[in-house]
Amino acid sequence: MSVDEKTVRKVAKLARLAVPEERLAPMAGELNKILAWVEQLGELDIKNVEPMTSVAKMRLMRRADVVNDGNIADDLMKNAPNAIDNYFTVPKVVE
Amino acid sequence: MSDLATLTLAGARDALRRKKISSRELTTSFIKEVEGARGLNAFVTETPELALDMATRADARLSRGEAGILEGVPLGIKDLFCTKGVKTTAGSKILGNFVPTYESTVTRQMFDAGAVMLGKLNMDEFAMGSSNETSAWGPVISPWRRKGSNTPLVPGGSSGGSAAAVSARLCLGATGTDTGGSIRQPAAVAGITGIKPTYGRCSRWGIVAFASSLDQAGPMAHTVRDCAIMLQAMSGHDPKDSTSAPIAVPDFEAAIGKGVKGMRVGIPKEYRLDGMPSEIEALWAQGIAWMKDAGAEVIDVSLPHTKYALPAYYIVAPAEASSNLARYDGVRYGLRVNGDDVIDLYEKSRAAGFGREVQRRILIGTYVLSAGYYDAYYLRAQKIRTLIARDFEQAFEKCDMLLTPTSPSPAFGIGEKTDDPISMYLNDVFTVTVNLAGLPGISVPAGVNNEGLPLGLQLIGRAFDEATLFRAGQVIEDAAAFKARPDSWWK
Numbered sequence: 001m002s003v004d005e006k007t008v009r010k011v012a013k014l015a016r017l018a019v020p021e022e023r024l025a026p027m028a029g030e031l032n033k034i035l036a037w038v039e040q041l042g043e044l045d046i047k048n049v050e051p052m053t054s055v056a057k058m059r060l061m062r063r064a065d066v067v068n069d070g071n072i073a074d075d076l077m078k079n080a081p082n083a084i085d086n087y088f089t090v091p092k093v094v095e
Numbered sequence: 096m097s098d099l100a101t102l103t104l105a106g107a108r109d110a111l112r113r114k115k116i117s118s119r120e121l122t123t124s125f126i127k128e129v130e131g132a133r134g135l136n137a138f139v140t141e142t143p144e145l146a147l148d149m150a151t152r153a154d155a156r157l158s159r160g161e162a163g164i165l166e167g168v169p170l171g172i173k174d175l176f177c178t179k180g181v182k183t184t185a186g187s188k189i190l191g192n193f194v195p196t197y198e199s200t201v202t203r204q205m206f207d208a209g210a211v212m213l214g215k216l217n218m219d220e221f222a223m224g225s226s227n228e229t230s231a232w233g234p235v236i237s238p239w240r241r242k243g244s245n246t247p248l249v250p251g252g253s254s255g256g257s258a259a260a261v262s263a264r265l266c267l268g269a270t271g272t273d274t275g276g277s278i279r280q281p282a283a284v285a286g287i288t289g290i291k292p293t294y295g296r297c298s299r300w301g302i303v304a305f306a307s308s309l310d311q312a313g314p315m316a317h318t319v320r321d322c323a324i325m326l327q328a329m330s331g332h333d334p335k336d337s338t339s340a341p342i343a344v345p346d347f348e349a350a351i352g353k354g355v356k357g358m359r360v361g362i363p364k365e366y367r368l369d370g371m372p373s374e375i376e377a378l379w380a381q382g383i384a385w386m387k388d389a390g391a392e393v394i395d396v397s398l399p400h401t402k403y404a405l406p407a408y409y410i411v412a413p414a415e416a417s418s419n420l421a422r423y424d425g426v427r428y429g430l431r432v433n434g435d436d437v438i439d440l441y442e443k444s445r446a447a448g449f450g451r452e453v454q455r456r457i458l459i460g461t462y463v464l465s466a467g468y469y470d471a472y473y474l475r476a477q478k479i480r481t482l483i484a485r486d487f488e489q490a491f492e493k494c495d496m497l498l499t500p501t502s503p504s505p506a507f508g509i510g511e512k513t514d515d516p517i518s519m520y521l522n523d524v525f526t527v528t529v530n531l532a533g534l535p536g537i538s539v540p541a542g543v544n545n546e547g548l549p550l551g552l553q554l555i556g557r558a559f560d561e562a563t564l565f566r567a568g569q570v571i572e573d574a575a576a577f578k579a580r581p582d583s584w585w586k
Contacts, residue, residue, distance in 0.1 A: 015417060015461040017454060018446035034459055037517050038406040041475055051477035055308050055533035056295045061337050075196035079428035088426050090437045
């Protein structure tokens, strides 16, 4: 499998990453080198192998379904690049 | 005043407790060292006032006889750990002005144990790299140089600032994180000791996430004992990290000195790579001889899927990274570049904030998770991960630990490998298997090559058996009697 400029454009869109037109072809080349290298994984027969879903052999811990944090609005806003009062702002999304 | 050139963390701890020295004196000396070594670019943020304040409080506790495990000991913190009120950038422009309002669990525990923070340490951007060259704040220069040469070398990565700072004796120890080798590889090429504990041993809460099923924090320091002391303070169950293990933390330091007599050390034949430098080959043979001399039984074992670990890692890690890094959107925190609409704002902010290697990995990760490719790449890689973990399980039926080289080469020059991502990725060929299987691994300095550059040996243990690694690591440390030091050319 190899990627072309069109695929890079599509993947960049999915990743919400602006990739300038002139970078699409070089990026396709870089990605293809990595993808060609990982192709060797195709050599293995993995038909009866379960995928690893948890590296630690333990049941996921559960916690009580209670509120244990909160009332930190000021803290949450402290690093916002463009906040108005306690609101995060974005360009207009509805007319 | 103790001699900073030979002082260890354990030595400082003991001197502080015996009131031979105060934390303020010690901290003041290290602050001067840090200021004098800015040419190495190891620290991205220095916190001298905070350090002195912490030292004063440590001295008060020491005088009351209330010393914690790390009481009064000056340390450096990798810039991946969120530190309350102190800028935390993860080596990225996208977090260039980020000041956490909370403390990571690991640093909280270390500070509760009395540690003094000298500052935050440089690293590859989002811990993605093996040379510290992807940092938005410029590369770290290794304190080490080839004999008779001024060529600047890399300190390894991604915990390159940590490795350089410890190695140049700017602090008594530093935190690192290890996703594919980012503690062990820099420790090896910088001539220090570093351990990646078992997945789940240290809480990941408050550590900027790269690949959540692989990331683990760990200590980097001068000696095996120093690492044992630091790991003691860093470890333990944390309800805030659902993957943190609810398992008691043993006394790691107590394991040291017990030797390896009667223990079985496995040598995985698949780690003998074609074209491996003879100096690495020789170092490994030396390590085997040391183990035998100490009374261990050395046996050959096979980890048949080793060669697939690195390519599997370069599917799993970017996939998880692409998901973890989705949070950097220019809205709630981090760099923002305004756009015509909200999508445009996201795309422009992320393009401006992430460096080249991070963007490459986000794109690879998004691609391997995208519709139509998930089974061929991600699911296949996760199945191969099962096979790699099984290889280790079978090997550990026959032996108590594995001995391998840490890194396939010594430190290389800055810029030598930046054009070819795959040749850079190969630096982690001996370390990455351990992350995929969630096991602990320690790197101990074991010798120098003919150019005077440090080389390390790695020990790999069973899950949650770091104690065996400290025992055996001490055997290597004693046998190697590694005394090489970089010339202090940066002063």
